[in-house]
Amino acid sequence: MRYDIRTSLSGPVLALRDQLTFGDRNAFDEVVEELAKPGTTAVTVDLEQLSYMDSAGLGMLLTLRDRAERAGAVVKLVSPRGEVKDLLELACFDTLFTIEV
Amino acid sequence: MDGRRPIRVLVVDDERLNREVVAVNLRAARYDIATAEDGQEAWEALAADPDGFDVVVLDRRMPRMDGMQLLAKLKADERLRNIPVIMQTAYASSEDVVEGIKAGVYYYLGKPLDRRLLLSVVASAVEERARWRMLQEELEKRSGYMSLLTRGTFRFRTLEEGNILAVALAKACPRSRFLVVGLSELLTNAVEHGNLGITFDEKARLIAEKGWSAEIERRLADPAFGARMVTVEVERSRHEARITITDEGEGFDWRPYMELEASRAFAAHGRGIAMARRLSFDSLEYRGRGNQVVCVVRDDSAPPAVACSPAAVHGPEDLRLARSMQAELLPTRARLEEMQARYGLKVSGLFETSCDLGGDLWGIEPIDGSRFALWLADFSGHGVGAALNTFRLHTLIRNQSEARGQPAAYLAELNLRLTGLLPTGQYAAMLYGVVDVAEGLFTYAAAAAQHPLAVRLADGGTERGDGSGLPLGITAKAAYAERRLALPPGTLLFLTSDALAENPGRDGSVLGRDGVTRLVADGARRLGAGLTAPALLAPFLAACDRPLRDDLTAVCCLR
Numbered sequence: 020m021r022y023d024i025r026t027s028l029s030g031p032v033l034a035l036r037d038q039l040t041f042g043d044r045n046a047f048d049e050v051v052e053e054l055a056k057p058g059t060t061a062v063t064v065d066l067e068q069l070s071y072m073d074s075a076g077l078g079m080l081l082t083l084r085d086r087a088e089r090a091g092a093v094v095k096l097v098s099p100r101g102e103v104k105d106l107l108e109l110a111c112f113d114t115l116f117t118i119e120v
Numbered sequence: 121m122d123g124r125r126p127i128r129v130l131v132v133d134d135e136r137l138n139r140e141v142v143a144v145n146l147r148a149a150r151y152d153i154a155t156a157e158d159g160q161e162a163w164e165a166l167a168a169d170p171d172g173f174d175v176v177v178l179d180r181r182m183p184r185m186d187g188m189q190l191l192a193k194l195k196a197d198e199r200l201r202n203i204p205v206i207m208q209t210a211y212a213s214s215e216d217v218v219e220g221i222k223a224g225v226y227y228y229l230g231k232p233l234d235r236r237l238l239l240s241v242v243a244s245a246v247e248e249r250a251r252w253r254m255l256q257e258e259l260e261k262r263s264g265y266m267s268l269l270t271r272g273t274f275r276f277r278t279l280e281e282g283n284i285l286a287v288a289l290a291k292a293c294p295r296s297r298f299l300v301v302g303l304s305e306l307l308t309n310a311v312e313h314g315n316l317g318i319t320f321d322e323k324a325r326l327i328a329e330k331g332w333s334a335e336i337e338r339r340l341a342d343p344a345f346g347a348r349m350v351t352v353e354v355e356r357s358r359h360e361a362r363i364t365i366t367d368e369g370e371g372f373d374w375r376p377y378m379e380l381e382a383s384r385a386f387a388a389h390g391r392g393i394a395m396a397r398r399l400s401f402d403s404l405e406y407r408g409r410g411n412q413v414v415c416v417v418r419d420d421s422a423p424p425a426v427a428c429s430p431a432a433v434h435g436p437e438d439l440r441l442a443r444s445m446q447a448e449l450l451p452t453r454a455r456l457e458e459m460q461a462r463y464g465l466k467v468s469g470l471f472e473t474s475c476d477l478g479g480d481l482w483g484i485e486p487i488d489g490s491r492f493a494l495w496l497a498d499f500s501g502h503g504v505g506a507a508l509n510t511f512r513l514h515t516l517i518r519n520q521s522e523a524r525g526q527p528a529a530y531l532a533e534l535n536l537r538l539t540g541l542l543p544t545g546q547y548a549a550m551l552y553g554v555v556d557v558a559e560g561l562f563t564y565a566a567a568a569a570q571h572p573l574a575v576r577l578a579d580g581g582t583e584r585g586d587g588s589g590l591p592l593g594i595t596a597k598a599a600y601a602e603r604r605l606a607l608p609p610g611t612l613l614f615l616t617s618d619a620l621a622e623n624p625g626r627d628g629s630v631l632g633r634d635g636v637t638r639l640v641a642d643g644a645r646r647l648g649a650g651l652t653a654p655a656l657l658a659p660f661l662a663a664c665d666r667p668l669r670d671d672l673t674a675v676c677c678l679r
Contacts, residue, residue: 041501041670044501073618073622073670074498074500074501074549074618074670075500075501077500077547077568077591078500078501078545078546078547079545081544081545081547081594082544082545085544085545102632105633108588109568109569109587109588110549110568110588110589110590110591111568111588111589111590114590115590115594115595
């Protein structure tokens with residue numbers, strides 16, 4: 020997993036790059052801690068540069084969603100491409116997240 | 121058996137009637153019989169004459185010293201540990217059987233006694249014991265010149281040649297005494313099951329009827345089989361010996377034979393590979409269509425690498441047990457044969473984990489005279505956590521039967537239960553469907569599953585279903601759609617987990633969704649009515665390094 024976090028007017032933006040897979044669980048947990056802070060109302064995950072995500076990656080997005088909701092924030096996924104977009108569709112994640120194509 | 125005296129069997133049971141039934145049957149087969157009333161009496165007899173007995177038939181539950189206690193004493197005694205012990209039990213829970221096998225039970229016999237099985241099992245045990253003795257004696261005689269070998273190719277044709285080679289090679293390698301038994305087993309397999317095409321079932325029958333040697337001779341003289349050779353390639357380095365055995369037979373599906381499974385403890389045959397793997401080698405891997413096996417034995421000074429972390433944490437014994445418990449969750453071969461007899465559809469599965477334990481599961485359940493349920497689930501992640509979830513799911517599925525004929529309602533109900541059980545971030549992808557033989561239809565519901573495929577065997581024409589749906593265990597509010605695939609006669613229904621599309625081959629490429637469809641369509645055309653899941657996926661598996669990156673499950677249902 021490669022990523023960076025930038026700040027926008029609406030809140031933090033997590034930009035994921037390359038791959039999000041089973042081996043990234045611990046690193047992703049730390050990212051979640053950083054993003055889901057009290058006072059945050061929206062977290063954006065930019066998937067444009069993410070080329071591959073496995074089933075564990077989907078689980079990580081769910082963990083982020085859960086932690087953000089508890090902090091009072093909503094999670095928005097933007098610009099999924101290729102296989103990542105296919106996987107989100109297969110799992111009907113548009114019913115759990117706001118997804119902006 | 122060594123020419124001095126007839127083969128003597130010690131029959132140990134506290135109930136006189138049981139003892140007599142076993143003794144009478146064995147006497148009729150011309151074995152010499154001694155009896156003991158409990159473990160203590162048996163122990164005294166054995167300790168007094170360690171060379172006097174060839175096989176022990178042992179009851180599990182007895183006063184004073186029970187079967188397991190006697191077994192432990194035998195295994196701890198250098199003089200007695202190689203006498204095969206056949207355990208008889210009326211209480212055949214799988215835990216008991218697995219425990220017994222781990223403690224060194226050779227075979228399990230159920231009660232009440234099946235006479236034919238008793239004779240076949242005793243004959244096999246005697247056969248193996250004789251072979252073991254012969255190999256150890258040969259090993260003593262052999263000089264160690266082969267240890268100078270670093271690389272070599274051997275070719276042979278007969279069982280006798282195979283045994284000579286097994287002894288010579290073992291002598292050149294670390295842990296010869298154990299290695300020779302496993303090596304001889306694999307070389308024997310290459311001749312009798314590989315080149316000569318004798319199946320495991322045929323071998324069991326031949327041994328019981330004492331016609332095994334004659335059949336081997338007959339096939340060796342048969343031009344169709346007799347010209348086939350076994351090739352053995354050996355490479356030795358300072359740390360390990362690598363032995364590759366290739367036969368010229370049709371190959372076989374080796375997967376069911378890799379573990380000592382409780383379900384096969386009751387069978388007289390087909391355990392040699394698992395025994396070899398467990399006792400003789402550091403690794404053993406079948407390749408291609410099953411006609412090649414690569415085995416490695418390492419020097420003790422260089423301990424084997426541990427590929428997966430759970431082994432290091434929990435110890436290999438626990439893991440073996442966990443693996444065999446997980447394997448028991450899957451449909452047995454007998455179950456699939458029963459389904460075929462009942463519904464006229466041939467169902468086969470393939471299950472290969474990426475680690476010691478897997479996060480996949482599949483199953484098949486009859487519903488009524490013309491319908492059965494077929495399902496496949498894949499938990500997120502892999503390893504121990506995902507494996508524990510498969511046990512959870514198995515329990516839930518067993519306890520849930522109301523909606524089993526209605527896939528969408530069934531998945532919704534299962535989802536509701538899993539949502540309470542699974543922690544955040546863990547979920548299951550699943551496809552649950554009902555095969556209706558009368559209507560020629562597969563009605564299914566999906567939760568982020570791989571798309572099911574219906575493929576015409578005649579021309580590979582494919583209809584791709586839709587696997588989309590919310591994964592199970594995320595939100596209680598999930599609802600599922602019911603979808604259909606037509607299954608006219610001559611159609612293959614194919615279900616799989618995501619590893620097939622996503623696991624990279626050696627060249628780094630992945631099949632992807634379209635690649636999976638092509639693989640299955642090509643395979644259906646090529647294999648036709650003889651198609652099985654392992655055969656269908658063989659080209660894919662041959663192109664992948666092991667272990668796979670994710671657990672792989674595939675189910676084929678052939679109408």
